[in-house]
Amino acid sequence: MELPLWIDFFDELQNVRGRSQNTVMAYRRDLELYIEYSKNNKQIAGFYEYMKKHKLSTRSQARVISSLRTYFKFCETRGMTCPELRDLRPPKVKVGLPKVLTPQEFQQLYDAAEVNDPVKTLRNQLTLLFLYGLGCRVSELISLNVIDFNATDRWVKVVGKGSKERLVPLTEKLAEALTHYLKECRPKLMKENTPAILINDRGNRPSRVDVWRWLAAWSARAGFPEPVSPHRFRHGCATALLESGADLRSIQMLLGHASIQTTQIYTSVTTNTMMRAVEEHHPLSQLKEVSEV
Numbered sequence: 001m002e003l004p005l006w007i008d009f010f011d012e013l014q015n016v017r018g019r020s021q022n023t024v025m026a027y028r029r030d031l032e033l034y035i036e037y038s039k040n041n042k043q044i045a046g047f048y049e050y051m052k053k054h055k056l057s058t059r060s061q062a063r064v065i066s067s068l069r070t071y072f073k074f075c076e077t078r079g080m081t082c083p084e085l086r087d088l089r090p091p092k093v094k095v096g097l098p099k100v101l102t103p104q105e106f107q108q109l110y111d112a113a114e115v116n117d118p119v120k121t122l123r124n125q126l127t128l129l130f131l132y133g134l135g136c137r138v139s140e141l142i143s144l145n146v147i148d149f150n151a152t153d154r155w156v157k158v159v160g161k162g163s164k165e166r167l168v169p170l171t172e173k174l175a176e177a178l179t180h181y182l183k184e185c186r187p188k189l190m191k192e193n194t195p196a197i198l199i200n201d202r203g204n205r206p207s208r209v210d211v212w213r214w215l216a217a218w219s220a221r222a223g224f225p226e227p228v229s230p231h232r233f234r235h236g237c238a239t240a241l242l243e244s245g246a247d248l249r250s251i252q253m254l255l256g257h258a259s260i261q262t263t264q265i266y267t268s269v270t271t272n273t274m275m276r277a278v279e280e281h282h283p284l285s286q287l288k289e290v291s292e293v
Contacts, residue, residue: 003031009074018162022139030067044087062090101228101236106132112222113214119185120201126181127198127214131230133174134158135237135255138208138230145195146186151179168254 003009013019013027037050051061065088072082106128113124130141140158148157154175155167170178182197191203200206216227238255 003035003071004080005075005078008078009071012074020139020161020163023161026063027067027070030064031071033064034068044084048091058091065090099232099235100239101132101232103236103240105222105224105228106233106236108222108224109215109218109228112218119188122177122181122185123189123199124214124218126177127211128218128233129174129177130198131233132237133171134168135234136168137234138211141230142196142198142206142208142211144197146182146197147195149178149182149197151175166253 010024010028013024014021019027033051033054034047037047041047041050048061051064056064069085069088069090072085072088075082076085110125110128113128114121115124127141130136130144134141134156136158137160140160143159144156150156154170154172156170158166158168160166178197186197186199189199189201189203194204196205198206200210211230212227215230219227234255241254
């Protein structure tokens with residue numbers, strides 16, 4: 001079975017809506033799962049059980065349904081009738097609070113990134129400074145080029161989802177570390193001409209796998225029970241800024257969130273932190289008991 005307007009749909013995703021290659025591939029996997037199910041089944045209701053049998057989490061199921069609805073809506077704009085739109089409803093997803101990286105955990109990772117080679121040590125620690133200091137995604141990190149760095153005004157241009165650009169200010173420490181790295185270390189790591197800021201051990205632009213592998217190694221060396229994911233740095237950056245008094249709109253611009261609602265989830269994180277602090281340190285929490293009437 002083939003879905004109609006397949007080529008047109010993916011052409012629009014990539015060339016009109018500007019979706020990233022990773023996003024386009026995710027749409028493709030979701031639609032292919034539906035195609036596989038539809039070979040022997042015609043009832044939409046059974047697709048939910050089919051996804052469960054494939055061990056898809058509730059969040060993953062919601063993403064698949066969203067992909068399908070996007071596709072069928074596209075088909076209807078091209079004159080087709082798609083009754084599936086009435087039957088496809090995403091499952092309710094319980095939104096959990098993001099797991100943040102604390103400043104103490106960052107310091108542990110930063111220390112663990114030190115290796116015998118001082119050049120690679122600076123590259124490793126600069127990678128961590130970028131993740132935590134910019135709050136950037138892995139795809140944004142590995143896409144950074146030397147030309148994107150403005151040393152005079154201390155900012156870097158980050159290209160996010162949908163090829164949207166944003167200028168992210170750098171702290172003095174990060175700007176100094178980057179300047180030193182570009183002058184003293186990057187030329188020693190390079191084996192071929194590349195515009196990339198970060199250079200992997202093979203002498204060229206690192207991949208997402210490189211970054212994940214680095215983080216896994218540093219996490220193990222730091223004594224963490226599991227690898228620290230890149231997104232924890234992003235959550236940690238946003239939460240630290242919010243707790244220090246930064247406003248939501250500034251954090252939204254820094255992280256490249258399309259909607260302020262996405263940024264607002266961090267207010268729940270800081271509220272929980274404040275509640276724990278009150279519970280642990282407020283004098284009233286030390287009372288042994290409260291008199292009852």
